Amino acid sequence: MAQTWDTLGRVPVEIAAHLSGEDGRHGVSPLRTSTFPMSSPMTEHERRRVRLDGRHSADGAHLELPVEDILIVDDSRLQRDNLATILADETAARPAMAWSVDSLSAAVSTPPRIVLLNLLTHQSISLLHCVRQMCPTAKVIVIGVDDDDEAVVIACAEAGVAAYHLRSESLSELRNLIAKVAHGEYVCSPRISAILLRYLSTVASERRTVPGDPDLTAREMQILRMLEQGLSNRDIADQLCIAVHTVKNHVHSVLGKLGVRTRAEAAAFCRSLR
CATH class of the missing domain: 1.10.10.10 (Winged helix-like DNA-binding domain superfamily/Winged helix DNA-binding domain)
Incomplete structure (x- = not known):
């Protein structure tokens, strides 16, 4: 049966009739409507949260984060608007946005849980320190990371970032990072891990x-x-x-x-x- 689920999570009419036995076929046990709601669309809150869902943990559990708990720091208006639109999808809620110290001060009036900071932003490391000072409980994910730039990787680690999103990584991988960090994980690639381990060894010798x-x-x-x-x-x-x-x-x-x-x-x- 060449039917697909609609965007509101409802069952197509033909499938619903077949499952309920109303299409004239016999021997099919109808499903209780309480078991499978066929016409109830997701609420705005559910739609807002599901956009960041993904199977990230070992047992395949879903991890969630409302988009309004996210702050995007990027001085490219096109890039921050695009990322905000992608994360918000069709919901009315949008992530907060900042591109300078002044805009950051205004954006954190409601403290974010997750901050996405683009390292290509002008004076990104200084902005990173400002974020850490203004929002000490927020988890920072740096994006646009060049894993060949060891000085920047180390500077981010010293500032206390929670995760690195490499320039070679995808949007789905960014969603994974957001969900993992929201649930208390600290994430970095094997290459970033190697840089940080070398740095720790150097610090220990000092x-x-x-x-x-x-x-x-x-x-x-x-x-x-x-x-x-x-x-x-x-x-x-x-x-x-x-x-x-x-x-x-x-x-x-x-x-x-x-x-x-x-x-x-x-x-x-x-x-x-x-």
Whole structure:
């Protein structure tokens, strides 16, 4: 029988008649209407959620996320509008959108659960840190990731992203990421995993103490030299591709280990090491 289900999830009339035994055929047990609703369309809420459904877990369970819980950060109007339209599909609800710090401040008045940030956006890493500061509970998925750009991959990891969507990956794979991250998973490809593992190994080796100073790690010594240069926390964060709050933690640790109270005193100590 060459019939298809309609877009509202209803059974075609011919199939409904056949199943119920009303087409004159005998020996077919009719189905109870309570078992299979034949003419009840999905509600707007159901349609809004089903667009992001997919079989992602090992047991094939469906994972869901309302589109209004998503924020898209992209300075290309065409791209963010297209992605918002695709995710919303035929529903009235749409994801929130931002393209700059000012628009981001307005968009997060209702905190999102998921943020999709396009790394091709101008000053994307700075926007990523702004998102993390303004929406600390939101899960960030970076999209348009070049897995050959290790510096950006690491910068995203240090900012606390939940998943990476590669430039080579599809829309269906993005839907999968959104659903998985919404349910608490952290996702990255084998290539991204390899980059992050190498980075962790490097960081671990840097934790050895540096001879000639009071137990400063290699990273803390690096920041101490930048303090001597008079750099601000923001300048240090930009040069090292780490978050400002991470720099503050390092500076606090350096001052404590040196037994000084100010950045100027720390800079003077650094000069004394020469």
